[in-house]
Amino acid sequence: MRYRVWQLWQALRCDPLTVETWAEVQRVLTPAEAELFARLPANDQWHSLRVLQLLQKAGHHEPALLKAALLHDVGKTHLNVTLVDRVVAVLGGLLWPGRTAVWGDGDGRGWQRPFVVSAQHPAWGAKMATNVGSDPLTIALIRRHQEKVLAAEDSCEERLLRALQWADNQS
Numbered sequence: 575m576r577y578r579v580w581q582l583w584q585a586l587r588c589d590p591l592t593v594e595t596w597a598e599v600q601r602v603l604t605p606a607e608a609e610l611f612a613r614l615p616a617n618d619q620w621h622s623l624r625v626l627q628l629l630q631k632a633g634h635h636e637p638a639l640l641k642a643a644l645l646h647d648v649g650k651t652h653l654n655v656t657l658v659d660r661v662v663a664v665l666g667g668l669l670w671p672g673r674t675a676v677w678g679d680g681d682g683r684g685w686q687r688p689f690v691v692s693a694q695h696p697a698w699g700a701k702m703a704t705n706v707g708s709d710p711l712t713i714a715l716i717r718r719h720q721e722k723v724l725a726a727e728d729s730c731e732e733r734l735l736r737a738l739q740w741a742d743n744q745s
């Protein structure tokens with residue numbers, strides 16, 4: 575619960591990225607990918623940067639993983655989600671956790687929009703990354719970033735996916 579409130583507080587953060595942090599983004603992304611990143615609202619840019627920095631601190635340097643850290647949530651820009659939508663999504667998820675998957679299956683209209691974005695932004699983000707020419711591993715990590723990874727699955731992609739989810743969950 576405390577984490578959810580912290581997440582919501584982070585969602586209110588809207589100070590723009592500093593020159594140094596932009597330089598960090600540009601070191602990881604191609605110019606076309608950086609344009610995608612720039613579409614994210616400031617709070618999501620900071621979230622993505624925290625994911626990147628956490629991975630780097632933990633010793634991860636795989637380029638596709640670092641790109642996915644910055645781009646994993648770009649699909650959220652596909653639909654306009656307001657702060658009220660975010661509050662609804664957090665409260666809805668807390669009060670009726672079993673219903674969010676059903677609500678997320680809709681067409682993105684009305685009050686269910688934040689749940690649709692929450693469920694479908696990985697697929698939308700993967701499509702956007704494909705359109706700017708990202709590499710297949712980056713695209714796969716974006717597309718699968720909310721997927722449950724089975725313990726038995728231990729390919730390179732799954733190991734990177736676990737690292738991404740680990741950093742995403744605490745950022």
Ligand SMILES: [Fe+2]
Pocket residue numbers: 646647695696719720
């Ligand atoms: Fe996400």
Ligand SMILES: [Fe+2]
Pocket residue numbers: 621646647742
């Ligand atoms: Fe995220």
